[in-house]
Amino acid sequence: MKPTKPMKLKTLKELTLLDKFLFDETMDHPEIHEAALQIILGKDNLRLLTPAQTEKELRTMPWLKNIRMDVFSMDHESTVYNTEMQADQKPDLIRRSRYYQGLIDSSLLAPGNSNYNLLNDSCVIMITPFDLFGKGRYCYTFVPCCKENKHLEINDGAMRIFLNTRGTNDHEVSQELRDFLHYIESLDGNLAENSGSERLKKIHACVNQIKASEEMGVKYMQKWEEKIIEREKALAEGRQEGRQEGKSEMILSSMHKLMEKMNM
Secondary structure, X not given: OXXXXXXXXXXXXXXXXOOHHHHHHHHXXXXXXXXXXXXXXXXOOOOEOOOOEEEEEEOOOOOOOOEEEEEEEEEOOOOEEEEEXXXXXXXXXXXXXXXXXXXXXXXXXXXXXXXXXHOOOEEEEEEEOOOOOOOOOOEEEEOOEOOOOOOOEOOOOEEEEEEEOOOOOHHHOOHHHHHHHHHHHHOOHHHHHHOOOHHHHHHHHHHHHHHOOHHHHHHHHHXXXXXXXXXXXXXXXXXXXXXXXXXXXXXXXXXXXXXXXXOO
């Protein structure tokens, strides 16, 4: 096995909103997540009905793969939101968003309820520091539509939004959204203070409060230690599997050699 690279520890002050810990802790404040959703969706009147839930685990059956959502919430119109920070460019993000939406939908109707019109509208939002689709856009919004007539939408209440902090189509999105996406990656205080967006200033103030908190510093270190323990456990299990595979290969090789000697 190849030697694993040691995990580099950032300090709490070095984190940006691309880092899961700071993103989750910031969006854990209902008013902050509400402000972020208002910016992303362009809905000034959006109000969250429930507090945001971070790291919410969702599984429909014990034997099915579970998901752990970064931030889960519901607004006053009963639309549910799953907001994800995806800092690493992985080849399965598009299908992952589909799986997330499917599991969310499957949890929204009570057992025995046969009226599917009661299914909540749902929106999966993925924020990335890269352009997943390569078209230079800050925002890609997907709703089911007819292949033969692109203007005909199925209106089933499902939406997926992919945000790119490095978009280039400045004239096609709001200044507030551009500033918010740039702030996510840079945490530039001057950008936040000079943006003219009270919502972005509120987000920046919350970030500063988290970074100045000794309690948050301790919590961050505890999360880091848990991450290292989980990684070491996975590595140990991988090494054990590797040894078992090595033994199996040796046994098979010995059997082949024996059969060759016996002209079998």
